[in-house]
Amino acid sequence: MSNIKCQCGHENPYGTELCEKCGRPLSEKAKKSDIVDMRYEGSSRRSQTYKSSIVDKIWNFFSSVKIGVSIIVAVLAASAIGTIFPQKFYVPATTDAEYAEYYERLYGVVGKIYYQLGFYDMYNSWWFKVLIVMLATSIIIASIDRVVPLYKSLKKQRTRRHPSFMKRQRIYGEGDVENTEEALAKAEEKLKELRYNVKTENGAILAEKHRFSRWGPYVNHTGLIIFFAGVLLRGIPGFYVDEAMWLREGETRNIVGAPGYVLENRGFILENYTKDEAEEVFGEALDKVGSIVKTYQTDVTLYKEKEGALPGSDDLEKMQDYSIVVNKPLKFNGYNVFQMDYKLNELSTMTFHLVNKSTEKSLGEFTVDLSKPEKEYDLGNGSSVKMIGFYPDYDGVKDGEPYSKSPVPNNPAFIFQMKTPDKPEGERSFVAIRQTLEVEENDYAVKFASAETRNISGLTIRKDKTLYILLLGGLIFMIGVIQGSYWQHRRIWVQKDAEGHILVAAHTNKNWFSLRKDLDKVRESAVLPAYIDRQDPELDKQEQEGDEK
């Protein structure tokens, strides 16, 4: 495609609407319009120029703002639908059947449909991801389509513009003044005072301000793309660790997801507010609600396995003591360990007596550590108790065997083999909380004496190398959005045409009132013709004249 040569002699790329240099309308459309379309300076944009090939069509699709806004609205609508009922991860269920049951039980037919359409896991659905990818594509293509020609156009603009350009501006005025030279000189002086960047070219002034704000949208779009890239990286192994672990008081264990590091739980603390602290201020609230939690805290010690030590060995090097509370995670080597959950009073040990049922005499006691039960407990004097079966979370009998529904000692049950000097071959007994079963009548029994409990901390372990990328994206977005929003690109043209009339025109990408205020200030010191704002019929010309007095 050939370039378009303007009457002023400048060669414009094919598809240009307004000459880059002098502003003369080049296309039929621009020639016919009363106010020229100044967006992107009437420059030649790929999407408006090439429309035949398949690449053009894809390019044009994504560069359209109409399509961009449609995608935004689609993401918006999808996000909103996802908040109608709770998402999958907030529902206390694990299997598909349980999810289906949950949504139907609570939300009826609508809930069932919501589940079946996959809205219960909206933000992980393939089509939501497709929408996000389309949004990113649109941002990239639409920006490139605009920023390059806009940059070239603004760079090539000439100070003296053709009257046909001036006349087609939204703010325009023309007329004769007594002393044109003086008017131009005064205008130039005033515009400089208003901190405009002023250029002159024999009898023509171009005053320009804050052109950099035009780049704001493209800067903020770059920030968004960096942010999206950060989110994509999270899929790569090693960039992102997200694990959870339960750590009992007194326990020392390898940290899940952080190989080589070991954590000891020295104690979990749950503290409520008391009235002693601030009766006067918080008393009323505490009376009303009952109790309010003040702290969830896990006191930990962090260890590192010594270099060269075998995994799982006890060769540990102490790193630090720390108290993890909500809002203050333990931080080390890129990892964060958060206080997320807790369980109070889990059984840790149970102590039993071996007693003679008829005399009720104890033959000795033994303590079972529920996290590490031993096979046999020797009570001395020829008595011992052997543990044949251990069911930490006993939940009845299944297929003739006692059944444990989890490895957590919520409801421990045991089968003991009791050996005594009287009965060296041993007697069997099934012992659960408040329950003892015997196959045949025994002489001896294991009797519960006492139990100890401890608390468990629920910790989350995170490592996220993408955070800094996301933060960078956010920062660039903020710079761009501020640059584009808090400043406006303003231009004021004042020139003397061939017949000696003064022409005034002005343009801004936004906030026309403020531009008019600037123009009014110039007119206070320099005698310039009155102007019209073609999009504000309410602007009273009389008043404009009157403003000076």
Added chain:
Amino acid sequence: MDLVAVSSNLLFVSFVSYLVATLFFGGAIKKSKTEKAYHNSKWGTIGLVITIIGFLAHLGYFFTRWAASGHAPLSNMFEFTTAFGMMLVGAFILLYIIYRTPSLGLFALPIAIIIISYATMFPREVTPLIPALQSKWLFIHVITTVIGESILAISAIAGLVFLVKNIDMTKKSKQRFWIEAVMYTLILVLGFVVTSTTFKVMNYEAEFTYIDKNQAPAEITYHVPPLFGMNEYEAMTPDAMTPWIEMPPIVNAQKLSSLVWAVAVGSVLYLLLRLIARKPIAAVFQPLAKKANSQLMDEIGYRSVLIGFPVFTLGALIFAMIWAHEAWSRFWGWDPKEVWALITWLFYAAFLHLRLSRGWEGEKSAWLAVIGFVIIMFNLIAVNLIIAGLHSYA
């Protein structure tokens, strides 16, 4: 007098100042014939001074309450909504100084007054912070969000002035219907304030037991007569009225009862006003908007979106993500409040793109600004009270 009492009194002072300032802005419009005079009206200046006094008292409320409790007063519905009202006035002062338009004040201040009244319907006692809120980010994140949202709200108010002025109220049209719907909604909020206050003065309470959605027994106290009963309710207060109908477990019948009371009383209020005025409420306000310059209102609307959008992004998304990462170990968790902040952000992004590239100015832009405000209010009210999530601190 302790600090908490000082704080409440200062809030009352600011409330009264806003009422008085509204009258002065009204005077500024009535007394001026030309637009120029109207811009430089003495009445307007006095109105501004009183507004600033009110705003300072409001700030005084904020900081004395902070001193009393030891944390920024932004931790529950009362505190958040009051701060929203405060920053709305702050944003108005900023835009008034740039553009000097009394008609903006005439609409902005009453809306701030309605918002503050709404806030005071929530429990007002000073509550200690739960562990998740004990962070410097409580102040940084919430105040930035509040400021962003209130500047965005100014655009809706400018939009409202634009619409009230430009919609032909003599002919039946979609626009006339919807602008009247906006007025009706504002009156419903007043209805809520009237009912809550009345029953509070009467000291009304009715206690019930019920079975919650996790099939566990629970108790609830109604502060309005129970029109609707909770799932499998049983009355504990002997002389309370019997609910009309029992609701399924997912519906909070107590909140539903309050809502229906508010709508009923608000509707009666609306009908009375219509009977007195004998025309749509929007038409009653039309003369007050007549002297505003449409182009100027359009620019104020756009400008406040431009000023508010970056602030909102910073507070409601970026600071929010940083804090969420500190407190909940993830920067984004699709919690309903987070999602609605994203929706608000997407909406204003769409607004800006439609305006820049598709030329949606004037009336279209004004409607969009009003819808944006509806979304912000939805996130404040409905998401807190109806859709339960991590942010339900009311």
